[in-house]
Amino acid sequence: MKNIPCVTLVATLILGTAAAVADEAAVLGIPLKPDPPPAIDGRLDEWEAVPNVCVLDTKEHCGYSPEKWTSAADLSARVWLAWRTEYLYLAVDVTDDQHYQSLRNRTMFRGDHVELYLDLAPQSPPGRTFMGPGQVQLGFSPGNFQQTGDPLTDIPAEAVVFKPEGPGAAGVLVAAQKTDKGYALEASIPWPLLGQLVEKPDLHPATGLETGIEVAVSDTDSPTPVQEKMLTLRAQPWQKEIERLLPAVLAGSDGVPPTVVRGQDLLAAADVPVRGKQEIAFQGPTVPAGKELVLMLKARLDSPRPAGYTRGMRLLLNGQPLDGARLVNWEGPEPRVNGAMMSPAAGEMFNVPYCPDFESPNKHPSYALRSGPKLCRYELRVTDLVQPGDNQLTVDNFAAAEMNKTLVLADVRLEVREIAAPRPKRPAPTGPLPVIRPASQHKVDYRLARQKDGTAEISLGGATFRVESEFSTPEPTWVHGSNVYFDHKQQIEQHDEWIVVRDTFTNRTAENLPLMHRHRVTGETSWTKVWLAGLSPSSLVNTNSEPANPTSYGTTEKVGVGVLPLDDVFQVHVSSFSTENQVGLADNQLVLKPGVSYTAEWAILPTETADYYAFLNAMRRLRDVNFTLPGSFAFLRADPRLGATQWSDEECVDFVRFKNAHFLTGGISWPRHKGRYPHGTTFQQMDWSVSREQIARFRKLTPEVRHLKYYHCYIDTLDESPEKYADARLLRADGTHADYGKPYDRLYVPTHENRFGRDVARNVEMILGPQPGGLGCDGVYWDEFEYSRYQYAYHLAEEGRGGLPWDGVSADIDPRTLKIVRLKSAVELISQPFRLQLAESILARGPLVANGQPHTRTMLRLHFPRFVETGSISRCSLAQAYSPIALGDHLTERSELDAYRVMLRALNFGCLYYWYNDLTVVPTHPHLTSYMFPSTPIELGEGYLIARERIVTNRSGLFGWGDSSRHEVHVFDDQGCERTDFQTPTVVRDGMTFTELRLPEDYSAAILH
Structure with a gap:
């Protein structure tokens, strides 16, 4: 986790509407929060692994009334920001020696509270009014932590929209907890609300979305309500100026800001008639050394439905034609999902898709690309053609006249990027190597x-x-x-x-x-x-x-x-x-x-x-968790519009062979129910005939494969379920029904006693049941086995009120009074008898694979493969204590090389790898996973796993088992391809056999025992 003493001052290029200017603020990367979403409960344990925490603990951060700040014990804070497609998240751990908040709503600013400032139009011209159009100011109060039962006395945590005035904070979730040193506060702000506040209904979060941002932690050390002092991210005096906000950008789960910082908008949108042209005049920025200028635009030929592509666009910059060699988002022809190859350009003519919008061709069952770039997007290097002063970009609609298709343009802009010189890779080591073998004895003195x-x-x-x-x-x-x-x-x-x-x-x-x-x-x-x-x-x-x-x-x-x-x-x-x-x-x-x-x-x-x-x-x-992990794993959806249903028999066989898929798992992305994934009992209402057909086809082509189907026991999407399963609802501390981020993805807890448990268990019978009534699968893939999003349930059953049972051991306890605040139930504990019996039933009939590691000794004793998701690769640490398997990173893997790099990163934690992405990662050759399984772990190490059957490593060394057995060695290069010519000498020491591995960077090896 990166700790940022917010904010380090560095030089960052920012393009204005005319020329480049310099700002002194570093760009703050707001990390993507992978599954599960944060539980907005005021508990910040899950935030410790979120990168880019900002530490506010110096007088310099006290931009408002710094003379009243005495020490970090008086007022300091750690601030996290994160995002998902549903919400922008804020978490603040505040140290405050005196807590005062006696006011509500818009008057909260005179007590202890937190404010969030956003500029969602950072590309607008400079000189705008502070907190004017395109900007939002929100306030979050932790409340007064009183629980007398008197609504006039007890002030709960709440959120308010200060700017723009008028709209409320509908949909904002906020929770706070009192701590030994102060308080902790969490909030989630819906993106649709932010879009409404800044009058951008099409605001959609994505990596690279830029914003200006500031977080202010306000303090009152007197019973008299007055704002006394305030800490901010930027260590500068407080000013109500738009330039006061920090430049920030939505980043990936590692929090590293994308290389694009800020750009210059050239054209928002335009329609160019056939054989017409759009001319765009602009002032050329000065590009600093070590950076390059990239022209970006979206283009499509308007059509009522996706219908392929044609050579339809020509680009000229200051009279010079641009060609496909300038593209930075294409490396050459890319395979489409139907197996055909598509080139982005033919010389100076760019291929443009026929489509009604910019997204539909990327989802089409025939025209979408399997991986790599997005259709309709063009990114071209133009540094050498842009000149100081006046410039002109010309976009020609070069589609055939008889087609009569309008060329639709959008988001035409310039961006400055770093020119990243490739770092030379580390060569194979010379000299002595470490000896790596299992310990011969396990007794500690x-x-x-x-x-x-x-x-x-x-x-x-x-x-x-x-x-x-x-x-x-x-x-x-x-x-x-x-x-x-x-x-x-x-x-x-x-x-x-x-x-x-x-x-x-x-x-x-x-x-x-x-x-x-x-x-x-x-x-x-x-x-x-x-x-x-x-x-x-x-x-x-x-x-x-x-x-x-x-x-x-x-x-x-x-x-x-x-x-x-x-x-x-x-x-x-x-x-x-x-x-x-x-x-x-x-x-x-x-x-x-x-x-x-x-x-x-x-x-x-x-x-x-x-x-x-x-x-x-x-x-x-x-x-006692060194049990056998039987085979490799891959997802493959069954969708009549794309994927394997469109593949030849040879492509199907290659998919299984190159991924070495022992388990082939079908998801629930198709068919949909009211546009929703059919979670929970909805599953039983769907037509799974396409899945049955795909399983039957693959059983003929690859009979060795074991077929699994997706199962989730906590989410249900039927509209009638809240009433039907009222006693199984997972209620938050505030009494509201918890969900997974969307209001229809409601959460329930199955038990032997409630109806939801009995009903949702029928999904498994349907999955394992023979065709034609059942799906005829060999086993089950169980997603989020331990719990989903919220670990604890509140508002439990009592006399006169139904609900979930108390687990008999759990409560929120006040850390100061050491008394019970409220009873609660751990989802893992009250659902465990249900899950244990169902898991044992599945294992008696076939394989079971799960997402998430055991949370109890009871479940620990049940041995079957369980992986962790790797939206952040550090999550591999959670797999180390049971089955060391990392699921591929669906957020970043767009090619088999991407997948191989995740395999290498997982090995850094001693973890093996399961394939995640199916249609975006279709390998063309066997990979390291061909030699990963079966594995019965003996020891894990940094960069390797020693199993009884094999050693898998990305490290150099002398590897062996401490015996005289022979070794079969397979080495893979930095592209993930096996190198049969790589030399791996056999070394014998004291009667023990070792394989000498001298691996260059990004190489790996599997040594079979």
């Missing part, structure tokens, strides 16, 4: 000693680490053992590689008892590095809540110590944390019923080396 005060000490590699626990009571206070509220017993069990600790609590009261518990390992000196949930943050002080990899690990110069929860409840509730010299675990959400006992089980793993992967592999042995 440590000593454990219990202390009289109830703590314990671990001696390891000359260092001593103290182990201690503390527990909350409602007084409020923290204790270390039994008391009037609960009895406590601790059992410690030593093993060769780990120490298991069992803390048993028994509620002695007649009421539900909030009981937070924390466990920490403290070193004598500061850590050199820490890992939380498999990722190493830049700061030693951090927290994370990730049940998929619920770990905390720290290293000194020589050794390391890590911890993780073991039982179901602790793993679901887990908060892993670290400080300068501590790693630990906490459950801040535990409740015990009257008289009930519960055992929190957790483990300490010492390592004799300062190596995260030594800890990880010991943890995998503790969890």
Whole structure:
């Protein structure tokens, strides 16, 4: 995660309407948030992995009344921004030693609150009015965190539109939580609302969308409502000027701003009659050294429906014709989905699609391209032809006169881009190589000693680490053992590689008892590095809540110590944390019923080396997750309009062969129900005949393939479902029905007891049932196995009101009073009996593959392949603790080379790869995945995975299993093609066989055992 002390000053080129001018602000990349969308609940754990957090903790950031700012403890903040196609997201972690907010709506500005300023027309001429046309000012109040039940006293979190005046904040979601240091606030703003506010109904978010932005954190340290001071992203005095806003751009999930910064609009739209021309005059900008000027435009020949393309456009710049060699978004002919090749140009004549709009040809079953560029888009290098002063671009409609087609132009503009000189790739290493083989023994030399005060000490590699626990009571206070509220017993069990600790609590009261518990390992000196949930943050002080990899690990110069929860409840509730010299675990959400006992089980793993992967592999042995991953995986939709239904038998066979698809999975993108994906019980109403036909065809062509079908147990899209399944609705803390981002993608929780569980389980019977009634699949692909978007459900069933059951162990607990705020249920826990029984039923009949790693020990013991999505490649860390498989990145993969690069990045985390994109990534040759499976992991490492059957790596080294077995080696080059001529000498040392791999950058290898 990138931490930005907002905002570093660098020189950034910005094109105005006439000439280039320089601004001193860096361009802020607003990252795309991959699935799942943020749960707007005021809890910011999921934001820790979102890049480009902005840190506001200096006096320079206090642009308004800096003389009143005393310290970061007085007022500071961490600010995140993110986007998805539905919302713009804002998350703010505010440190504020005194919280005051007694006002509502538009008067909130006189209390503690956050403001967001947006300029959604940054290409407009300079000198505009601040917060005038094209701009939006929103306010977000955290409320006063009172919960008396009196609506006049309790002020909830809310949002308001300050500018433009008049419209309300309909659809904006905002939530806040009180924290030990201040408060945390989350908000999501619908893009349609922003489009309405700036009178741009066609505003659609996409990578590269530019905006001006500022976030202001306002503080009041007095009961008297008055705005006293304000921190902003830009470390400059506050001014109400449009130039005060920061340039920002919607980026990919890594948060890196696209190379395009700002441009010069030349023409919004025009219709050019056949054999006519459109002339565009403009002033040429000065292009700095190291940058180039790119002409961009959209063009189509108007037609009521997509109907192919023709040579229909000629471009002249200052009288000089432009040709296809100048295109930067095409590398040459591209295959269409029907198998034919399309060239973008023939010399000076550009091919232009017939279509009614600029998007439909890119979705057409015959004319769309399989991958690469988008039709109707043209991007050409023109630096050498643009001159200072007057310039003229001429666009000719060169379509045949008899066609009588109008050439429609849109979004004609100039953009300045960096000229990125290709970095030379790292050659193969010379000299000594590391020896990489599985550890020969798994015993750690440590000593454990219990202390009289109830703590314990671990001696390891000359260092001593103290182990201690503390527990909350409602007084409020923290204790270390039994008391009037609960009895406590601790059992410690030593093993060769780990120490298991069992803390048993028994509620002695007649009421539900909030009981937070924390466990920490403290070193004598500061850590050199820490890992939380498999990722190493830049700061030693951090927290994370990730049940998929619920770990905390720290290293000194020589050794390391890590911890993780073991039982179901602790793993679901887990908060892993670290400080300068501590790693630990906490459950801040535990409740015990009257008289009930519960055992929190957790483990300490010492390592004799300062190596995260030594800890990880010991943890995998503790969890017993080194089971066989049977085969490669690929999606393939069944759609009569495109894809395999249009392919020849040879193309179908090649698709399976080149992806080495052991599992071929059909989705639910077609057919649609009212334009919606048929999630949930909607699935049972659809006609799946095309899927049945495709399965039958592939069974004849590739009989070895196992066919799976998509299943999701939490989303249902039928309009009548909220009433039909009222007791299964997943309700948020505010009582509203949760959804996945669109109002019809409503969320439910299946259980054995509710009707929704019984009904949605019938999808599986339909998937596995024999044809003609069923789909006749071999198995099931289960999406979002653990939960979908919201981990907790509120407004539970009670006397006189139906709903989801309480899980008996979960609640929101006030961190200051240590008392219960409200009960809630963990979706993983209340749905687990349903999911476990259904999963076991599927596995008894065939294969099961799932999205998402286990969140409980109960599910951990059920062994089947489960991957993680890689909209951000760092999510591979979540796969390390169970089945180390990364699903391809559907956001960036547009070619088989893109896919290969994701394979390499996944190996950096010790993960294998499953194919994601189907029609946009159609390989032309076998890939590394041909030699990835089956794999029974032994050890994971940075850049490799050692399995019983094979080693897959992107690293150089001497690789082996510590035995004398023979090796079969397959090496792939930086284009993802196998190199049969690559030399891989066999080395024998002490009777053990090793393969010597000296791999240049972006090479990889599979060594078969």
